[in-house]
Amino acid sequence: MVTPLARVLVALGEPVAHLVVAPSGLDVPLSGVAIVDPDDDPTDLAGSLVLVVGARGRDALRPVRTAARHGAAAVAVKEPAPAVRSAALDSGVALLAVRPDIRWDRLEQLVLAVLETGEDTEPGGLDALAQTVGRLSGGLVSIEDTASRVLAYSRTDGSSPDELRRLSILGRQGPPDYLATLRSWGVFDRLRASEEIVHLDERPDLGIRRRIAAGIHAGAHPLGTIWIQEGDEPLSERADTVLLGAVRVAAAHLVRRRSEPAPGTQLSRDVVAGLLDGRVAADLVAAAFGIGTTVPVVVVAFLTDSRDPAARMLAASELAGLVAVHAAAFRRDALVTVVDDRVYTLLPGVTARAGGGVPAPVRALCREVTSAAASRTGTRVRAGIGAVVPGPEDAPASRTDADRVLAALPPDVDVAAITDLRAQIQLDMVLSRLDDLDDPVAAALIAHDDAHGSALAESVSALLDHLGDVAAAAAALTVHPNTLRHRLRRAGTVAGLDLTDPAARLITQLHLSRVRRNRTAPS
Structure with missing residues (x-):
């Protein structure tokens, strides 16, 4: 072929x-x-x-x-x-x-x-999962979507399926009468609400053997259900544990299935992703998508505000469509891709403002996307805008900037550009390089504060942050200026701090900033 x-x-x-x-x-x-x-x-x-x-x-x-x-x-x-x-x-x-x-x-x-x-034959799909769960639990397994359509099922291997399983597999969907009974019992509500293992006793009058079931979820988003029917032998003692692990594995499969775009779209996204991480040549992308090799571009990164990895991946796939629509309205030749749980758009033909600033229409586009995501899905989306660069060949640098902006966004800000946070980002990069260097002055101040409950490090930082203005630093600390002066003298005695040396002031300020950043960083 x-x-x-x-x-x-x-x-x-x-x-x-x-x-x-x-x-x-x-x-x-x-x-x-x-x-x-x-x-x-x-x-x-x-x-x-x-x-x-x-x-x-x-x-x-x-x-x-x-x-x-x-x-x-x-x-x-x-x-x-x-x-x-x-x-x-x-x-x-x-x-x-x-x-x-x-x-x-x-x-x-x-x-x-x-x-x-003509198909992808990579092993490890839902059919293989159903077979594995059946082997480990000793039961007959079916994996269904939220509409009770059968997506995969295990082989019987001699065990007798009950009438419900037989009809479900033959019709690729549960019988309507039985589904209505499950709804009346509140089973579907329990399966959608959490990963709780639901136990259903045998009902000979309905031709139903004992079953256990659990919902498949991506965060709070229900994706389907795994059912295990007891066969000729009782379910294994580990059946509940096996089922709990299975729904978490199935979540990844179903998220991937939902998030996979059409083949042509996926290939385009792969090519754009390759451009952004430097694997695919810019001239190939330019030729494939009709973008000039010398046209200025900017990369924007979007990230959903969720702690659940599966939920983030699912949200990213849905967000990609939203970004694509808004980006295409902004620029017909805009490109969109998904990398892990992030959505990126590359916007050609964008001219930087004086000083390298990002044009207002790009910020407006980002706000439209974050607002639409919040109103349509209730999901908070944040956007980081990279620097405008001379052409597609420099897109990886703009992408790196966009990622750094996302990492540095203040908690109450949803959209920002590299020009907004450049100083903070560069400071973070400098401070990260100090992690392997020790400063005896800063170390002595921190050790004294930890041992005695004092505030010498905080006081020195405040003075340096306020350019040596004692009154302003004292006001920021809400202490009397004389109190601050006493602390500074104490800092000199404890740590040998020399505030008259510009180099010493700079190094001490950087190391104290590093300690403050590391102690306040989320775990």
């Missing part, structure tokens, strides 16, 4: 390999897989994806050129060097970068499966 390169890339996904260059586009047909090492001299590789084994970095140059010369459609290399990328471009062959820990034989199997079926 002939399959486009794009289909193979989507099936493999970022965990296995990512695109580096595709000089002939993403519709290049693949018809086979070939494994080549540096000493091979193959004769016909037409239409093949060539896996270059035994050569990384610049060592892959010769096999890549050889593969292209013999008609390969694409080559896959581990840790390809820039020279290999250039060789692939010059040879007109697509280049894939394979993760170093991926086994070549496993990659060959995956690609062959995609070529034969």
Whole structure:
């Protein structure tokens, strides 16, 4: 079977390999897989994806050129060097970068499966989960969505399914009469409310054997249910524990299933994500999406305010659609991608204000997104705006700025740009580098305060923060100026602090700021 390169890339996904260059586009047909090492001299590789084994970095140059010369459609290399990328471009062959820990034989199997079926055959899905849970619990398992549609079920292996299970699997959905009975008993309400294990006794009059069930959730968002029916033998003693673990594993599967966009959209997102972390060349992205290589761009990062990882991932997938709509209204050529639990948009054609400031329309776009997210989903979304950079090639730097803004956002602020928080961000970067350096003056002040309940470090910090103005520092501490003067003299005695030395003042202020930051940082 002939399959486009794009289909193979989507099936493999970022965990296995990512695109580096595709000089002939993403519709290049693949018809086979070939494994080549540096000493091979193959004769016909037409239409093949060539896996270059035994050569990384610049060592892959010769096999890549050889593969292209013999008609390969694409080559896959581990840790390809820039020279290999250039060789692939010059040879007109697509280049894939394979993760170093991926086994070549496993990659060959995956690609062959995609070529034969056109589908992703990575193991470990819901069917495998159902089978595992059935084996561990000793029961018959079905995994259902919130509409009671059967998504996966375990094999019976000789155990007798009851009438409910038989009808559910045959119809791929629970019988309406029984579903109504469960609703009247409040079972669905309990399953939607928490991860509580719900026990249902045997009902011979309804043809129903004993069951246990638990809801699948992403945060407070219900995704479905796992049911375990008792077979010919009682459920194992560990069935409840197995079920609790299973719903948490299933949550990740269902979040991923809900969040996966259409194949073309996913490939576009993968390419944009590769641009933002420097893996994909800017000229490839510019050509693919019609963006000039010298057009100024800015990257904005959006993050949902949730502590639950699964909920954040699900929210990110939903947020991506919201961001895409608003970003497209702002710029027709805006690009959007999702990386882990963050949504990024790259906005081309944005001109920086004087001093590098972000234009007001970009801030307005971010506020529209955060406001729409709050009103539509009740979710708080925060946005960090990177610096406007000269072109797509510099997008990784703008993305880094956007991430740093998110990390430095004050608790009561939802939208900010790098220019708003640059001083704080740079100070945090400087303070982080001081973590491995000791300052005896600051250490002595902190030790004295910890031992005696004094406030010498706080007093010195206040004075330095107020540029040596004793009256202003005392007012900030709500103490009398004479009290502050006494503390400063005490600090000199305890720690040997010399406030007349500019270098000593700066170092002490930085180290005291570092201690204050570390003690107030969220755990």
